[in-house]
Amino acid sequence: MNEATTGLTTAFEAERPRLRAVAYRMLGSLAEAEDAVQETWLRADRARVAEVANLPGWLTTVLSRICLNLLRSRTTRREDSYGDQAPEPAAPDGEGEGDPAREAVLADEVGPALLVVLDTLGPAERLAFVLHDLFAVPFDEIAPLLERTPAATRQLASRARRRVRGAKAPAAPEPARQQKAVEAFLAATRGGDFTALVSLLAPDVVLRADARVVPTPEPITVRGAEQVARGAMAATGRARFTGVGLVDGAAGLVMARGGRLALVLEFTVTDGLISAIEVTAAPDRLAGLEITAPGA
Incomplete structure (x- = not known):
């Protein structure tokens, strides 16, 4: 050499x-x-x-x-x-996607919700937004890559930015408390802390999941704090690729594998405790949700 x-x-x-x-x-x-x-x-x-x-x-x-x-x-x-x-959701275990542990770290650094939103952008929008907004590359350097003028490239990034931020205001009546509860739920699930999970849930909490989540022939319903917490303990593998995002304007959890939306958890928080969880994996239902990145 x-x-x-x-x-x-x-x-x-x-x-x-x-x-x-x-x-x-x-x-x-x-x-x-x-x-x-x-x-x-x-x-x-x-x-x-x-x-x-x-x-x-x-x-x-x-x-x-x-x-x-x-x-x-x-x-x-x-x-x-x-x-x-709509495409099928990615496999939660990440088989065939390289190093799942390493990708989980990267996904967590970027934010699964942001990856999901980026996946909805066209190639030119995505490139303009990523290079300019995330890596501070000037528009006059990006424009030749897209065979567009700097002004047109700026418009692409602006359009992508609006998609990332979303148009809806948070719908939760107490958005800060909602996000705190969701973040705590994710942390306890990732950490395998059963006691902490139970403490976050209302005694009569109800979890509903569509048939694609498990999968099962029919949607499932789980009632009670301990039963819901046990179910969450069984999903720690999925939690590696899950992060907080805004789901129709309210704090929820978004799972993205390979940048593709695979699973969404929507929460109802009452008096500081999680009283209901809606878990969605069916592609047609996922397509109807607006996912945005928190704090974008």
């Missing part, structure tokens, strides 16, 4: 975490993000770009083009495969 190659390898490895972060937000899948980063390395190595004045910028440009092509291809495949039907 000559000195130039060694220098490029060292420089690229220094950039790899940032490139992976960009690609993951673009694609919502760790496996696809890793593939995109590796393809970027191969192109950099073939082009022998060690002497490029702005190597991070060059790498970001190449990576963005790769991600854009993947997003466009993904959109075409969905249209061909599903027609007017």
